Amino acid sequence: MSQMQSVEKQLRQMILGLEIGPGEKLTERWIESRFGASRTPVRAALLRLETEGLVGRDGRGWTVSPINLAELEQIAVYREAVEVAALHLTCALTDRSAVDVIEAMLDSCDTDTPREEWHRIGMDFHIELARLSGNEFLFRAVRDAMTRLSRARWLEVRDEAALARAWAEHRAILAAARLGDADEAARLLSVHIVGSRDRLVTSLANDRRGLRARGFAVIAA
Amino acid sequence: MSQMQSVEKQLRQMILGLEIGPGEKLTERWIESRFGASRTPVRAALLRLETEGLVGRDGRGWTVSPINLAELEQIAVYREAVEVAALHLTCALTDRSAVDVIEAMLDSCDTDTPREEWHRIGMDFHIELARLSGNEFLFRAVRDAMTRLSRARWLEVRDEAALARAWAEHRAILAAARLGDADEAARLLSVHIVGSRDRLVTSLANDRRGLRARGFAVIAA
DNA sequence: GATGCCACTTTGGTATCCCAAAACGGTATC
DNA sequence: GATACCGTTTTGGGATACCAAAGTGGCATC
Structure with missing residues (x-):
């Protein structure tokens, strides 16, 4: 499985499992180090999760969508x-x-x-x-x-x-x-x-x- | 407007306007040179258009979705x-x-x-x-x-x-x-x-x- | 002429570097 | 103590370098 799919899957799981709380701020660098991937697959994963409505933009940065x-x-x-x-x-x-x-x-x-x-x-x-x-x-x-x-x-x-x-x-x-x-x-x-x-x-x-x-x-x- | 949005918009317009035919192969490098952007925004645009169903994967590459x-x-x-x-x-x-x-x-x-x-x-x-x-x-x-x-x-x-x-x-x-x-x-x-x-x-x-x-x-x- | 094979090219996936802008923090000022 | 200001750090957006794998073309072989 590609890194992008892996990061997307794990990040989605953490969000849906409330391991990362609704409304919490996310940085690409944190995800990068958390999952051991570089920013390219991290950014791809975030773009996907954005279309699913699980993360959103907060100004320039990323946020886990609130309830x-x-x-x-x-x-x-x-x-x-x-x-x-x-x-x-x-x-x-x-x-x-x-x-x-x-x-x-x-x-x-x-x-x-x-x-x-x-x-x-x-x-x-x-x-x-x-x-x-x-x-x-x-x-x-x-x-x-x-x-x-x-x-x-x-x-x-x-x-x-x-x-x-x-x-x-x-x-x-x-x-x-x-x-x-x-x-x-x-x-x-x-x-x-x-x-x-x-x-x-x-x-x-x-x-x-x-x-x-x-x-x-x-x-x- | 960011390059990503620009590429996404222009590429969507070309696809919807049939300037790029349904079923046609796309390469990230072609889009890159066509719109004068680097691969980072090109990649982001493709990921978005994929969720819209306008482009899809063809093995490893990209394809404009057929009719x-x-x-x-x-x-x-x-x-x-x-x-x-x-x-x-x-x-x-x-x-x-x-x-x-x-x-x-x-x-x-x-x-x-x-x-x-x-x-x-x-x-x-x-x-x-x-x-x-x-x-x-x-x-x-x-x-x-x-x-x-x-x-x-x-x-x-x-x-x-x-x-x-x-x-x-x-x-x-x-x-x-x-x-x-x-x-x-x-x-x-x-x-x-x-x-x-x-x-x-x-x-x-x-x-x-x-x-x-x-x-x-x-x-x- | 058809076919199998190998070297070369192209491509998407990934890592990394640079940059401008925003966020942050400390300090001086009131 | 509150606040305005400025230098530092951090961050996302973008550009580029590198790699493995898939694709391509030509050449040798039958």
């Missing part, structure tokens, strides 16, 4: 549009057996499963469901949206009740999709996305003080 | 999802007077207007309409989708009848939006997008031979 509650709300609307469209396509397929694979993903989580797994699979559910549509653009849109939501979702995953609820909703969506009931599946998906957004924004707004205390920049809605 | 009919069809589905969602938001606004500005854009085109203007305004109609929604993600999705469609649309703009039809459909969409009739506006928009896609793919499939003769790579649906 932005207004942005989270807009992403939910965006997700609703693209995920519902993808789900309609999937329900129109004659062979919808692939939903079983996604159901198996959900099943693989139990009480012994670490938080990181719940977090990842909660996102992959939506991403893989979108992939089934066969539309590359809808798929990428969902994947990119989930990436942007990833950091904020670390909070939701700490709430057992919210997690159980999300999994139940995921299963209901799959059940409707398996039957080919596009309208019902889409309705359930919309409710799920809007509900998740509300719970997420509410708990973030409540925890805002705590997040700030951890040095995380949080921008209000 | 891909299958991709055009998928983009239409994606556009339909995001543009309809944006239009619903716009129709829900209490102040929809901004649609008049968009109508004025359409009015500015007459028989004396050069093809380039029709082409640009035909895209801006959709982009600006999405911007009215106030949702940054829907807006960017539409803008990026139109960018990807831009090159293929050069063909449609040569067809007077198609142009007149598109403009009439644009006006009908605005009329429904002005009244706040979201469902009717969305229906008209869907019909417009699907119809445009069909006409575009059909004429591209027909002209495929001619395009190939001009050295343009065209990938079938």
Whole structure:
């Protein structure tokens, strides 16, 4: 793997894993020494992460994107549009057996499963469901949206009740999709996305003080 | 403006204007000498254009993305999802007077207007309409989708009848939006997008031979 | 004439150097 | 103690040097 890909991957992982806090300043030289690469691949990685919305410009320098509650709300609307469209396509397929694979993903989580797994699979559910549509653009849109939501979702995953609820909703969506009931599946998906957004924004707004205390920049809605 | 932005802008313009043909090979050294910049800004520009889908990797090197009919069809589905969602938001606004500005854009085109203007305004109609929604993600999705469609649309703009039809459909969409009739506006928009896609793919499939003769790579649906 | 092979060239990936501008820090001044 | 000023350091943007690998062309061979 090229250095550029390596730096990009590791830096993304650190940002998404909150090892580098939202709002934190980044310098190309720090990344360079941290990962043992020269500035050329570092700059390439930063340019990519910028288009993903994970880092941004702060004047002349670089900053890890803050958690932005207004942005989270807009992403939910965006997700609703693209995920519902993808789900309609999937329900129109004659062979919808692939939903079983996604159901198996959900099943693989139990009480012994670490938080990181719940977090990842909660996102992959939506991403893989979108992939089934066969539309590359809808798929990428969902994947990119989930990436942007990833950091904020670390909070939701700490709430057992919210997690159980999300999994139940995921299963209901799959059940409707398996039957080919596009309208019902889409309705359930919309409710799920809007509900998740509300719970997420509410708990973030409540925890805002705590997040700030951890040095995380949080921008209000 | 930085060299990077300058190179990116000029290269994008050359690609979108078909001055560099779809499928053509690019070397960093050629771009470097063509625009009088060093490889650093050239590289940054290529990385950006790659995320826009205008250039891609061909093994180790760079290639101007070919015209891909299958991709055009998928983009239409994606556009339909995001543009309809944006239009619903716009129709829900209490102040929809901004649609008049968009109508004025359409009015500015007459028989004396050069093809380039029709082409640009035909895209801006959709982009600006999405911007009215106030949702940054829907807006960017539409803008990026139109960018990807831009090159293929050069063909449609040569067809007077198609142009007149598109403009009439644009006006009908605005009329429904002005009244706040979201469902009717969305229906008209869907019909417009699907119809445009069909006409575009059909004429591209027909002209495929001619395009190939001009050295343009065209990938079938 | 077709084909395999080798030397040379070109190319993207990387490291490093230079520069102007911005950020920082210390000091003198009020 | 606050503040304005100036020299130093740091930083991102750009240019260039170097390298390994892929590509190219010509020559020898069959």
